[in-house]
Each structure stands twice: as structure tokens, then as C-alpha cells.
Amino acid sequence: xxxxxxxxxxxxxxxxxxxxxxxxxxxxxxxxxxxxxxxxxxxxxxxxxxxxxxxxxxxxxxxxxxxxxxxxxxxxxxxxxxxxxxxxxxxxxxxxxxxxxxxxxxxxxxxxxxxxxxxxxxxxxxxxxxxxxxxxxxxxxxxxxxxxxxxxxxxxxxxxxxxxxxxxxxxxxxxxxxxxxxxxxxxxxxxxxxxxxxxxxxxxxxxxxxxxxxxxxxxxxxxxxxxxxxxxxxxxxxxxxxxxxxxxxxxxxxxxxxxxxxxxxxxxxxxxxxxxxxxxxxxxxxxxxxxxxxxxxxxxxxxxxxxxxxxxxxxxxxxxxxxxxxxxxxxxxxxxxxxxxxxxxxxxxxxxxxxxxxxxxxxxxxxxxxxxxxxxxxxxxxxxxxxxxxxxxxxxxxxxxxxxxxxxxxxxxxxxxxxxxxxxxxxxxxxxxxxxxxxxxxxxxxxxxxxxxxxxxxxxxxxxxxxxxxxxxxxxxxxxxxxxxxxxxxxxxxxxxxxxxxxxxxxxxxxxxxxxxxxxxxxxxxxxxxxxxxxxxxxxxxxxxxxxxxxxxxxxxxxxxxxxxxxxxxxxxxxxxxxxxxxxxxxxxxxxxxxxxxxxxxxxxxxxxxxxxxxxxxxxxxxxxxxxxxxxxxxxxxxxxxxxxxxxxxxxxxxxxxxxxxxxxxxxxxxxxxxxxxxxxxxxxxxxxxxxxxxxxxxxxxxxxxxxxxxxxxxxxxxxxxxxxxxxxxxxxxxxxxxxxxxxxxxxxxxxxxxxxxxxxxxxxxx
Numbered sequence: 001x002x003x004x005x006x007x008x009x010x011x012x013x014x015x016x017x018x019x020x021x022x023x024x025x026x027x028x029x030x031x032x033x034x035x036x037x038x039x040x041x042x043x044x045x046x047x048x049x050x051x052x053x054x055x056x057x058x059x060x061x062x063x064x065x066x067x068x069x070x071x072x073x074x075x076x077x078x079x080x081x082x083x084x085x086x087x088x089x090x091x092x093x094x095x096x097x098x099x100x101x102x103x104x105x106x107x108x109x110x111x112x113x114x115x116x117x118x119x120x121x122x123x124x125x126x127x128x129x130x131x132x133x134x135x136x137x138x139x140x141x142x143x144x145x146x147x148x149x150x151x152x153x154x155x156x157x158x159x160x161x162x163x164x165x166x167x168x169x170x171x172x173x174x175x176x177x178x179x180x181x182x183x184x185x186x187x188x189x190x191x192x193x194x195x196x197x198x199x200x201x202x203x204x205x206x207x208x209x210x211x212x213x214x215x216x217x218x219x220x221x222x223x224x225x226x227x228x229x230x231x232x233x234x235x236x237x238x239x240x241x242x243x244x245x246x247x248x249x250x251x252x253x254x255x256x257x258x259x260x261x262x263x264x265x266x267x268x269x270x271x272x273x274x275x276x277x278x279x280x281x282x283x284x285x286x287x288x289x290x291x292x293x294x295x296x297x298x299x300x301x302x303x304x305x306x307x308x309x310x311x312x313x314x315x316x317x318x319x320x321x322x323x324x325x326x327x328x329x330x331x332x333x334x335x336x337x338x339x340x341x342x343x344x345x346x347x348x349x350x351x352x353x354x355x356x357x358x359x360x361x362x363x364x365x366x367x368x369x370x371x372x373x374x375x376x377x378x379x380x381x382x383x384x385x386x387x388x389x390x391x392x393x394x395x396x397x398x399x400x401x402x403x404x405x406x407x408x409x410x411x412x413x414x415x416x417x418x419x420x421x422x423x424x425x426x427x428x429x430x431x432x433x434x435x436x437x438x439x440x441x442x443x444x445x446x447x448x449x450x451x452x453x454x455x456x457x458x459x460x461x462x463x464x465x466x467x468x469x470x471x472x473x474x475x476x477x478x479x480x481x482x483x484x485x486x487x488x489x490x491x492x493x494x495x496x497x498x499x500x501x502x503x504x505x506x507x508x509x510x511x512x513x514x515x516x517x518x519x520x521x522x523x524x525x526x527x528x529x530x531x532x533x534x535x536x537x538x539x540x541x542x543x544x545x546x547x548x549x550x551x552x553x554x555x556x557x558x559x560x561x562x563x564x565x566x567x568x569x570x571x572x573x574x575x576x577x578x579x580x581x582x583x584x585x586x587x588x589x590x591x592x593x594x595x596x597x598x599x600x601x602x603x604x605x606x607x608x609x610x611x612x613x614x615x616x617x618x619x620x621x622x623x624x625x626x627x628x629x630x631x632x633x634x635x636x637x638x639x640x641x642x643x644x645x646x647x648x649x650x651x652x653x654x655x656x657x658x659x660x661x662x663x664x665x666x667x668x669x670x671x672x673x674x675x676x677x678x679x680x681x682x683x684x685x686x687x688x689x690x691x692x693x694x695x696x697x698x699x700x701x702x703x704x705x706x707x708x709x710x711x712x713x714x715x716x717x718x719x720x721x722x723x724x725x726x727x728x729x730x731x732x733x734x735x736x737x738x739x740x741x742x743x744x745x746x747x748x749x750x751x752x753x754x755x756x757x758x759x760x761x762x763x764x765x766x767x
Contacts, residue, residue, distance in 0.1 A: 002311070002323050002368040005055040005290050007196060007236050007259065008152065008330020010357050012499050013042040014340060022062070022503040026094075032086055035062070040139060047143050049337075049358055052365055057152045057196050058140040059330065062086075062132075063093045063502045066114040066162060067102070069154040073179050074127035075163075077102070077118045081127075093502060095684035103164065103657035104501065104683065106594040108200055108239050109265070110297070110333060111508070111550055113501035119165035119172045128179045130186055137190055146191045155199035155235075156180050156221075157213050161206065169213070177217060181224040188228025194256075195225065196234045202250060203240040203261070205600040211249050222254040232256035238292060238329040240264050240272070240598045247277040257288035262310050263328040266298040266552075267559035270602060275313060283318045294363045296329030299496075299510055299552045301355040302363055311371035325368040331357040335496035335507075345494050350512060356496070391564070396615040398623065398647060402673055405623035409649060410536050410583060414710035414748045415697060415740040416467045418676070420630055420652060421540045421586065422479075422720030423457045423472035424729055433477065450475045451528050458532045460730060465737045468536045468584060471529035473722070479542045479588065480550040484509035486521040487569050490551070504723065510552045511562060517569035520576040527580055538628065539577035539585045544570055544613040549591035559595070560609040567616040575620050586628040587618055587648075590719075593631070593639055607642040614646050626650060632678075632719050636662055640669045652676035654718045660699055667705035675705060676714030679739070680732060682721055687731045693739035701747065710748050715740040 012018050021038035024030035043060045050056045061068050070076070071089050079099045080091045087096075093115060095101035102115040133151070140149035156176050160169040187195060201207060202214075218235070225233045235250070236259040242250060251258050264272035283289055291314055293307035307325075314323055337358035338346070346354065355363060398405065432453075436446035457472030476482040484490035490509045497505040522539060530537040544566035553562055574585055592614075597606055618627045629646060632654030636643060643651065653662050655677035663677045679696040680688035697715060701708045715736060721729050744751045 001372040005326040008059040009046045019503040070117040078122040117163035119167040155197045158201040161201045184224045194232035198236045204598045207246045241274040259290035261292040261328040290324040292328035294327045296327035297333040307367040308370045340495035400623040408624040409626040418468040422722035489513045489515035515565040517572040539582040543587045543589035546591035549595045563613040567613040570617045584626045588630040590632045637665045650674040656681040674712045676716045678718030
């Protein structure tokens with residue numbers, strides 16, 4: 001049979017062991033040794049599952065693999081260089097001593113967040129520390145043997161491409177390469193036979209400009225591997241196909257093998273072209289092709305035998321001794337195993353159609369076995385269907401332009417304060433939900449418990465003096481799961497956890513059929529919350545593109561078609577909220593940019609239907625209803641036009657870790673609608689001082705955005721507060737509100753405190 005390889009596996013443990021251990025460690029309830037013991041346990045579990053694979057990628061992390069790379073390189077920001085060991089590692093991840101953590105962003109077009117390396121002049125010279133990475137290699141070799149245990153490294157060019165800072169890639173790469181060389185040499189001393197170097201940057205449009213960098217880097221690394229007896233240096237790409245010209249030079253790089261993704265994005269209407277390039281240009285003699293033919297980020301099983309069909313096509317150009325079977329991407333984007341679902345949880349008709357990470361490993365072996373035989377698979381892969389749902393032009397536009405509707409909406413003081421939506425999910429909240437799901441409490445008892453938590457959230461906000469309130473989302477386990485459970489067309493797993501970042505895991509729903517609105521989903525909680533205050537209360541929805549991008553989509557119809565189905569359903573929820581008296585509706589789209597194709601030539605088509613989906617959702621709102629949206633975890637400079645075309649009345653954004661990059665971009669683009677840049681980082685337990693928040697607010701004014709109009713600059717945290725504890729939440733919001741109040745006095749001539757904000761135009765809140 002053909003050889004097999006894996007390039008990554010879920011790093012969280014079958015029972016989320018890493019999450020439990022990390023959070024105990026952070027709270028002081030576990031020692032460093034106990035944390036590392038859990039890491040070893042999770043590694044052994046994952047690697048043991050892959051024992052039938054010839055080359056197993058040694059994938060594991062305490063928090064994030066890009067952070068791991070910065071750590072072993074010694075690319076540590078100056079503010080953390082006085083620390084060492086795991087104290088330094090987690091300070092980079094979470095912040096410490098009042099100093100901000102590394103920025104967080106989405107990894108290419110996935111829902112995984114990585115920590116953005118910082119490359120500044122004071123980062124150099126690097127102070128490498130190979131202890132964690134080399135000890136991982138030794139553990140893998142002990143379990144799997146030296147032939148099968150293959151270290152994984154984030155490639156040097158991908159690393160510098162993902163990094164930020166004043167030292168450009170052209171200057172940082174020559175300083176980083178010697179550290180990679182040294183690590184390769186150290187791995188050679190351990191008897192390593194093969195190394196995977198992951199360079200997904202090659203599949204982006206930037207790949208075309210990186211030829212010289214790749215040639216220089218891989219000539220250096222290949223020579224280092226040869227000197228220390230490492231037989232194979234494997235270049236691994238994934239998340240999309242290579243551009244034609246990139247393919248032609250990338251396969252000629254001085255490496256033993258190149259991995260290509262032959263599948264691309266589920267639901268994309270543009271075909272992956274890597275197979276076309278192999279058939280058109282052939283494959284270099286003596287070089288291995290690692291074929292990513294088992295879908296690494298789709299939960300759908302390959303019932304059609306598409307992997308085997310691709311392999312048979314490839315075998316006409318590549319010898320069987322040079323063809324290796326693998327997944328299209330690392331399997332970290334999938335739940336651990338379908339076997340972890342309780343009996344009867346998955347409908348009988350759906351069960352055979354699904355495959356999680358453990359099952360995908362079996363698919364790799366099955367495809368390698370089947371392709372080695374003479375059975376020709378007849379069915380190729382068909383592009384997903386698109387659809388037109390009969391919406392007209394008016395369905396995608398608000399009744400009046402922003403300039404006409406703004407004065408009809410709620411009146412606000414200068415620097416109005418609000419939050420992004422969620423409040424701490426305490427043990428009590430989770431216990432109430434668990435008891436209800438287990439049938440230990442009645443519907444009425446559960447609703448009373450949720451109403452009590454809503455009352456607390458509203459009371460805290462009123463006491464702190466926030467201007468626009470939220471109900472806190474105590475009833476929601478997850479901002480996507482909640483809506484999926486209320487709509488037709490979704491399946492939900494019990495143990496289908498996937499790492500989002502660090503110890504933050506999510507259970508993406510699976511879209512299994514057409515999505516349809518059944519009944520109002522958020523109006524009960526909204527009415528409870530609004531009845532407790534005269535201040536404006538937001539109705540809180542997750543946008544259609546985010547629901548799509550944070551779910552496992554269907555593969556039989558296009559992502560565009562699924563987004564419009566979701567928009568049509570959420571549109572009815574906006575109307576239902578308005579009918580209850582809601583005059584501020586927030587439709588969050590934090591995942592808008594992460595769905596952006598990795599090729600710039602495909603951006604326009606995606607953004608067109610993504611913006612259409614948002615506008616279809618919100619266009620039903622009356623001019624007097626303020627539509628808010630929230631974007632986070634991404635770089636938005638290249639989608640400014642799309643953000644403007646969304647036509648939201650208020651845009652709130654993640655900002656605190658990004659050095660006002662987005663604020664500057666909005667100012668330079670002439671953005672005209674209200675903006676709420678985040679003033680503090682919700683992913684860190686650090687409480688921002690009042691002066692810190694004031695400095696942030698003043699920096700927004702200095703940026704020139706909205707000509708410094710204080711009533712149009714909102715003051716809010718970066719994101720929701722779900723993962724924070726109540727004491728730090730209250731302390732941070734108290735400082736935020738105080739900072740806004742002091743800025744009103746200092747920056748707005750003649751400002752005098754007034755009554756709490758309410759609904760303008762003579763309208764009353766629904767109480």
C-alpha cells in the first residue's frame with residue numbers, strides 16, 4: 001500500500017484534559033510538573049491513535065504552536081524578557097504585571113486564533129530555548145520509534161510573515177534562520193530521520209513574491225539537515241492550492257517531499273487546482289508528493305471515495321514509492337473522535353456520514369490501501385451547488401441612508417459606554433444549564449435561574465453607570481451554538497470540542513440541511529432585561545457569516561447559499577426584537593474576515609455575498625433602530641470597503657492589542673459611522689487602570705477618526721466578558737466608565753452630567 005503521513009492532530013485531549021489542567025495551573029491549583037504531565041498524557045493519547053501511520057507529525061502545545069515557535073526562537077518582547085520558563089511563556093499568551101499579551105489573530109482562513117509574534121529591534125539578538133521542543137521529540141521517539149516520530153516546525157517564512165513589528169521580514173529572516181539551523185542540528189543529535197516544516201504562507205497570494213526567500217531559507221536548512229544526518233526535510237502546505245507559478249518553483253525546492261492540499265475549502269465554488277498543476281507540469285523525479293486528500297477541516301466522511309479518485313489520478317504522474325497519503329490540513333480543526341459521542345446522540349442516518357479526527361486517520365489508511373489496488377474510483381468531486389432565494393434589491397438595503405436615520409436613533413452622551421454582549425459564565429450559570437439539560441430541573445425553574453442572572457448583569461451595569469446595556473447572555477453556552485439550536489438545519493455534538501485558542505474550546509455545530517427560522521429566539525431574555533431598566537438594552541444576535549464560518553458547513557451547496565439561508569432566518573429575529581420594542585440590535589460578525597479566501601483574486605466574490613448576508617439580516621430594521629456590529633481577531637485593512645458597505649450604525653472592534661491599527665485604518669479610509677474601538681483586552685485577567693483607558697480614548701481622538709466627535713466614539717471592551725470572573729469584570733468596567741466620565745469633563749467643553757441615556761424621539765423603552 002501507499003505510505004501514510006499525518007501533519008497534525010487535536011491537541012486538547014479526548015476529554016479536554018488540557019483545558020482542565022491549564023485553568024487549574026493558572027489559578028494556582030496545579031504545579032508546573034502536573035501541567036506538563038497532562039501535556040505528556042495528551043500527547044501519548046493522540047500519538048497512539050496514529051500508530052498505524054508511517055510518519056506521525058508530533059503535534060502538541062500548551063497554548064499555541066505559533067507562540068511555541070516564538071518561545072523556542074527566543075523572540076520574546078522586551079517587556080517579558082526579565083521572565084523565564086513557563087512564566088514567560090504564559091505572560092506572552094495572557095499578559096502579566098499590567099503588560100499586554102501578544103496580539104491575537106485568526107490563522108489564515110480558519111477559526112483558530114494564534115498569538116502574533118512581535119519582531120522589534122529589542123527582540124534581537126534572539127535567545128533560543130529548545131528544551132520544550134526537544135523534549136517533545138524525545139517523548140515521540142520513545143512512543144513511536146525514531147522512524148515514525150516526525151517533528152513539526154512552523155516554517156521560518158510563515159513565521160516572519162505572521163509576525164508584526166518594525167523589523168521587516170527581509171531583515172528578521174536572516175537573524176532567525178541560524179536558530180532554525182541550530183535546532184535542526186540538535187534534532188539530528190537525537191536521531192531524527194525526518195522533519196516537517198509547515199509553510200502555509202505559500203498558498204496565499206503573498207506566496208508569489210516569496211521565491212527568493214524560500215530558495216535562500218531552504219538551501220540553508222537542507223544543508224543543515226544533510227550535515228547532521230537528517231534524511232528528509234519535508235515542506236508542508238495546506239488550506240488551499242498553490243498558484244500556478246508558485247507550484248512550478250516550489251516543487252523544485254531542495255527538500256525531500258512537498259505536501260499539497262488537493263481539497264481546499266468546503267463549500268467553495270472555485271475548484272482546487274493542485275491536481276491540475278501536477279497533471280500539467282508533472283512531478284520531480286525522486287521527490288515525494290505528500291497528497292492531502294482526506295479533508296482535514298470538514299467533518300464529512302469521504303463516502304464517495306474522492307480521496308482514492310485523486311490518488312489514482314496522481315499515480316499517472318507520480319510513482320507509488322513517491323506518493324504519500326495524508327490529510328489536506330492538520331486535523332486540529334476537527335473534534336477528537338466520533339466515538340466520544342454518547343450512544344444515540346447522533347441520528348442513525350447521519351452517523352455514517354461523519355468523520356472526526358480519529359476517523360480521518362482511518363480514512364488516510366483506507367485511501368492508501370484502496371489506491372494501491374486496481375479498483376478505479378469513478379466519481380470525481382463536484383463543486384457545490386449555488387442557489388437564488390428570490391430576494392430583491394430592496395431586501396438588501398435599510399429604508400433610509402445613515403445620514404437620515406442617525407438622528408432618529410438613541411441619543412448618547414459624549415464617549416458613550418457599553419459592553420460587547422456576554423458577561424461571566426459562572427459555575428452557577430453552568431450548573432443551572434447542566435441541571436436543566438439533565439432533566440433535574442423544570443423549564444420554569446431554569447427560566448427563573450436565568451432571569452436571576454440577567455437581573456444581576458443589569459444591576460451591575462446600572463450601578464456602574466454604563467449607557468447602553470446588555471442582558472449578559474447567561475442562557476448561551478456559545479454565540480453560534482445557541483442560535484443553531486433554535487434554527488432548523490443543525491446537528492449538535494456532545495463532545496465535539498475544537499480548540500479556538502489556549503484553553504478556549506468550542507463545539508461547532510454541523511449544518512446538515514436547509515436552515516429555517518422556527519420561532520423567536522432572543523425576545524424573552526430581552527424583555528426580562530429591558531423591564532429592569534430605563535436605559536437602552538441591546539438585542540444580541542450572531543451574524544449569518546459568523547454562524548457559517550464557526551460551523552461545519554454542508555458540502556453539497558455553496559457557502560454563499562448557506563449564508564443567505566442563515567440571513568433569511570436571522571432577519572426574522574431582528575423583526576421579532578423590534579416588535580418587542582427593541583431599538584438597539586447588535587449583529588456580531590467577528591468571523592467576517594476569516595472566511596476571506598487566501599487568494600486576493602477571490603476576495604471580491606466572497607465579500608459581495610458576505611456583505612449581502614449581513615444586509616439581508618439587518619435591512620428589515622426601521623430607521624429608528626440602531627444596528628450595531630462587532631468585528632474582532634483579524635486585520636481589517638483589506639476589507640475596509642466591505643465594512644463600509646455593511647451599513648451598520650455602530651461598529652465596535654477588537655483593538656487593545658493592536659496598537660490602534662484598525663482605528664488608524666478607519667480614519668484614513670474616511671469611515672463615517674459611529675465607532676467603538678476596544679479600550680482593554682478581555683483575554684487577560686489584568687484590570688486596566690483609569691489612566692490607561694483615558695489614554696486610549698484620547699488616542700482615538702488624536703487619530704482624527706470621525707473628526708474627533710465625542711458622541712460618536714464609543715467606549716467598550718475589546719470583546720465579550722464570558723471568560724472573565726465577576727470581580728475583575730466589575731473592576732475593569734468601573735475603571736472604563738470612570739475614564740469615559742473624566743474624558744467628558746476634560747475633552748468636551750461645557751459638558752455637564754445628564755440623566756441616563758434613553759430612547760430618543762419621544763420613544764420609551766419597553767419596560
